[in-house]
Amino acid sequence: MVAVARYTRTAMVLHWLVAVLIVVNVLLGLFADDVPDSLVRRAIDTHKSIGITVLGLALLRLLWRLAHRPPPLPASYARPERGLAHGAHIALYALIFALPISGWIHDSAYKNAAATPLLLFGVIPWPRLGWIMAMPPAEKAALHSQWFAIHVWLGYALYALVALHVLGALKHQLFDRDKALARMLPGV
Numbered sequence: 001m002v003a004v005a006r007y008t009r010t011a012m013v014l015h016w017l018v019a020v021l022i023v024v025n026v027l028l029g030l031f032a033d034d035v036p037d038s039l040v041r042r043a044i045d046t047h048k049s050i051g052i053t054v055l056g057l058a059l060l061r062l063l064w065r066l067a068h069r070p071p072p073l074p075a076s077y078a079r080p081e082r083g084l085a086h087g088a089h090i091a092l093y094a095l096i097f098a099l100p101i102s103g104w105i106h107d108s109a110y111k112n113a114a115a116t117p118l119l120l121f122g123v124i125p126w127p128r129l130g131w132i133m134a135m136p137p138a139e140k141a142a143l144h145s146q147w148f149a150i151h152v153w154l155g156y157a158l159y160a161l162v163a164l165h166v167l168g169a170l171k172h173q174l175f176d177r178d179k180a181l182a183r184m185l186p187g188v
């Protein structure tokens with residue numbers, strides 16, 4: 001049997017933790033306004049809290065990645081596939097930073113931000129971006145809607161890249177049979 005080169009346990013834990021939190025956060029972002037009125041505020045605040053948590057985990061992931069070489073891709077991967085896989089991985093790294101940062105900028109430009117402090121999971125105070133809060137109201141309102149549009153479009157880019165990433169992994173697992181999933185699945 002051919003041995004499969006695998007990621008470290010830390011890389012696996014960070015990968016799946018970020019993946020699960022992002023799925024939950026996309027659902028909260030898309031459906032927060034559809035929950036009963038009494039829960040809307042809590043759903044949006046939880047979305048913000050999970051988003052900031054993802055930003056922290058993304059930083060840890062990047063530091064871990066810079067300090068550890070990932071296992072080489074299996075020899076069966078064709079050259080264009082290697083390029084596509086690397087490109088998708090770099091773009092996914094960029095998005096796990098860009099999505100929370102764009103949300104944070106959007107939220108900092110909220111007109112009542114000063115009167116409604118951001119508490120992560122209702123407990124940990126988290127700062128808004130002071131230079132945005134200090135802007136004149138009209139500029140802040142424009143920034144608030146521009147950065148929401150950017151947040152939404154980054155979400156669309158995320159859906160497309162996650163689909164490519166998952167389909168690529170499944171193609172290798174099911175059709176090429178090169179055990180792609182075992183590289184990132186703990187215990188397999």
Ligand code: HEM
Nearest residue numbers: 026029030032033048051052054099100103104107152155
């Ligand atoms: C993992 C990080 C994040 C992801 C994947 C994410 C994703 C999304 C998505 C998909 C939406 C719905 C967009 C649409 O209507 O198409 C959304 C809405 C929103 N996001 Fe994020 N977001 C993240 C982080 C953040 C952060 C850190 C903040 C603020 C601190 C934030 C603030 C918001 C707000 C205020 C909304 C509008 C919610 C509503 O009014 O219904 N997001 N987000």
